[in-house]
Amino acid sequence: MSKSIIKHAFVALCLGGGMSLVSCSGFLDRESNSYIDKNMTFSSYIRTQQYLTNIYTLLPEGLTRMDGNAMFDGVTDDAEFALQTGDMQSINTGSWDATTNPDNPWERCYMGIRMACELMENADKVDLETYRLDPKLRTEYANRKKDIRIWKAEARFLRAFFHFELLKRFGPVPIVTTSLNINDDYSNVTRPTMDECVNFIVNECNAAADSLELQPWRDNTALGHATKGAALALKSRVLLYAASPLYLDYENLDETHRPTNAAKWEQAAKAAKAVIDLNVYSLSNNYVQLFHNQFQDAEYIFLRRYAVSDNLEKANFPVSFGGTGGTNPSVNLLDAYEMTDGSDFSWSNAAQAANPYADRDSRMDATFLFNEQTFHNGKVESYIGGKDGLYQTNATTTGHYLRKYLNESVNIQTGGGKLGHTFPYFRLAEIYLNYAEALNEYAPGNPDIERYVNLVRERSDQPALPNGLTQDEMRERIRRERRVELAFEEHRAWDVRRWKVASSTLGAPLKGMRIERDNTQATPTYTYTPYVVEQRVFQPKMYWYPIPQSELLKLKGWKQNPQW
Known part of the structure; x- marks a missing residue:
């Protein structure tokens, strides 16, 4: 294991007694002088709780994590980020x-x-x-003992989440299960x-899952923390991926090579059904x-909550409403939405073609902002x-703006109407589709397929x-349903x-979409013409990311991923 991935993650004590992560710039290069001694950290109930909270902050930023204010779906066929000079464009x-x-x-x-x-190893030292x-x-005392047990289970879930x-x-x-010594040599670890x-x-x-509760423990201040359902939902997604063609033979990148494994598909189905059978989640109306x-919607299984802010709106509102273009849904995605029938x-x-936004699946209206659509007391x-x-x-x-996630009450000019935001890591609709x-892959024709x-x-x-529907036809239906239902939730890539x-x-x-307006009639009319915004590049090697070169220099027995 390379030293750069195992060095101490240090925590600085804030003046107010809270804890926060030090800036990521160079944070793995050395231990900080402000690092709190482990005994001092984990002897304290409050500091241990805050340490766990800091681990949660390292989960992916779903709404604005690329180029400062872009969504990851801008590197899929579902969208383009308006700022063409951003790093993600590469x-x-x-x-x-x-x-x-x-x-x-x-x-x-x-x-x-x-x-x-580190938390799992030391949380029992709380005084x-x-x-x-x-x-x-x-x-x-009994409640705090239970807190500590649940914190350790949450940390185990987070460890699994980061590995995935x-x-x-x-x-x-590399699979890491201990807070490793920073002075040890892990260069000969095998893959x-x-x-x-x-x-x-x-x-x-x-x-x-064995230690976590079905609902947030204690009270709703724990909303956003992992529950039993979150652990089982992660298991569902991991096993779904593991049964898929790429994962069954990960070094073979030939797209005509699509192996299948009925036993693994069955495992994935059972894992998803286990989440459903908890009977604590329901689809939102x-x-x-x-x-x-x-x-607090019962559809959410695990989510990220954002503080009150209008940053997302500033990034994604149409320009006349004070936005800066943001993440723009594509015609590629638009074409996936069915008609209402x-x-x-x-x-x-x-x-x-004369009005491509009329009589479409209502999820399109919820996801896209398009020409002539009423928005924020305007059009x-x-x-x-x-x-x-x-x-x-x-x-x-692309001729479109993003609508999903935006709080339309926000007035960017005055700063009024700000609210928080929520990004779903897992919700019930995904589990149904999982x-x-x-x-469908191991028991085609099973009535539960259509039902869910x-x-x-x-x-x-x-x-x-x-x-x-045949198995192949159902497969394509399910895939399209995932694209539409889970748009901009980081599934497509x-x-x-x-x-x-x-x-x-x-x-x-x-x-x-190139949209041209004809003003020669009393009521203006529009012509909608799809056009190519960008020629995208995908090579077989891009099925997997390249292992960072800095890590390969230290993991001496490792080869780079295929074709990089």
């Missing part, structure tokens, strides 16, 4: 490598792993003697197999409102020459799937990889 153009990867969480994840290990010895405090974040990018990675990595994460999830900071949208249908003008249209400064590059996909896909569709008033269809998706030209 992924779209294929000009990234082992030293210039703009989505490299290696150090961040291993910092989280090490901190989780509770005052509570144990005072008969009046026995109930609080690495696995889905780099393939098999684990895919199955070893998957089994480790699954076992961690099982162990965490309103897809739109679900993403407007409804962090369940039929496919087609550009060869003259009536549909979006994304036609050429319109106040939000192509070629305006900072405007959309279950349906896995079931239809539950997701019905929430958005889409008709039930037609009867009698990994789904098309695990299915081994990335050349025709991530490598396809990214399309936008």
